[in-house]
Amino acid sequence: KAGVTQTPRYLIKTRGQQVTLSCSPISGHRSVSWYQQTPGQGLQFLFEYFSETQRNKGNFPGRFSGRQFSNSRSEMNVSTLELGDSALYLCASSLAPGSSTEAFFGQGTRLTVV
Amino acid sequence: AQKITQTQPGMFVQEKEAVTLDCTYDTSDPSYGLFWYKQPSSGEMIFLIYQGSYDQQNATEGRYSLNFQKARKSANLVISASQLGDSAMYFCAMRYTTSGANNLFFGTGTRLTVIP
Numbered sequence: 001k002a003g004v005t006q007t008p009r010y011l012i013k014t015r016g017q018q019v020t021l022s023c024s025p026i027s028g029h030r031s032v033s034w035y036q037q038t039p040g041q042g043l044q045f046l047f048e049y050f051s052e053t054q055r056n057k058g059n060f061p062g063r064f065s066g067r068q069f070s071n072s073r074s075e076m077n078v079s080t081l082e083l084g085d086s087a088l089y090l091c092a093s094s095l096a097p098g099s100s101t102e103a104f105f106g107q108g109t110r111l112t113v114v
Numbered sequence: 115a116q117k118i119t120q121t122q123p124g125m126f127v128q129e130k131e132a133v134t135l136d137c138t139y140d141t142s143d144p145s146y147g148l149f150w151y152k153q154p155s156s157g158e159m160i161f162l163i164y165q166g167s168y169d170q171q172n173a174t175e176g177r178y179s180l181n182f183q184k185a186r187k188s189a190n191l192v193i194s195a196s197q198l199g200d201s202a203m204y205f206c207a208m209r210y211t212t213s214g215a216n217n218l219f220f221g222t223g224t225r226l227t228v229i230p
Contacts, residue, residue, distance in 0.1 A: 031216050033216055033218070035218075042220060042221075042222050042223070043218075043220035045217040045218065045219070048215070048216050048217055050216070055215070055216070058217070088157050090157075092159075092218070094216055097215065097216040101147065101164045101166065102161055103149065103161065103209075103216070104161055105160075105161070106158070107156065107157060107158040108157045108158060110157065
């Protein structure tokens with residue numbers, strides 16, 4: 001069974017640009033959550049999607065947005081990139097919100113903003 | 115407010131020895147789940163083990179076991195027979211299940227180095 005797939009793995013963008021990251025969850029998993037990992041702030045929750053609906057959102061500015069498609073694949077978008085957005089972005093996949101005893105992560109997308 | 119504390123920024127262990135990585139949490143919610151993840155330098159977060167707050171037995175997965183002490187609000191990870199490939203960052207995380215939310219709250223991590 002395939003794991004969580006995140007694309008691209010690496011990305012370099014310029015300040016002010018926008019970026020879209022993709023996450024395909026494990027087959028059968030319908031809940032997708034996104035996290036940002038930086039050396040200074042550690043791992044922080046961005047948002048969670050289930051059945052194409054955002055169920056939960058972390059404390060990030062509106063430049064960070066996401067969506068989920070009917071096949072459970074999810075995308076997150078960051079507009080007007082800032083240097084501080086440089087981070088490892090991780091996506092986690094679960095069967096359903098709140099009840100899963102497992103949450104599997106992808107390999108992440110490493111975003112560098114220059 | 116929820117909080118996960120990992121007090122050991124770095125740990126060293128001799129190959130084939132056991133090691134305990136500490137994790138304490140703070141919550142007033144009666145229903146929660148505790149997770150441990152391994153993150154090698156490649157960046158991927160590898161799921162290791164899960165413990166539910168109502169589970170009577172400590173969770174075990176191969177060489178990994180979770181020493182769950184609910185009254186003390188601790189969920190330490192024990193790795194037996196350490197291997198060189200165990201060198202990585204280890205994160206403890208918690209999720210509240212009462213609310214139905216799925217987001218995880220992470221500790222700051224412990225960097226484990228296995229010495230040959």
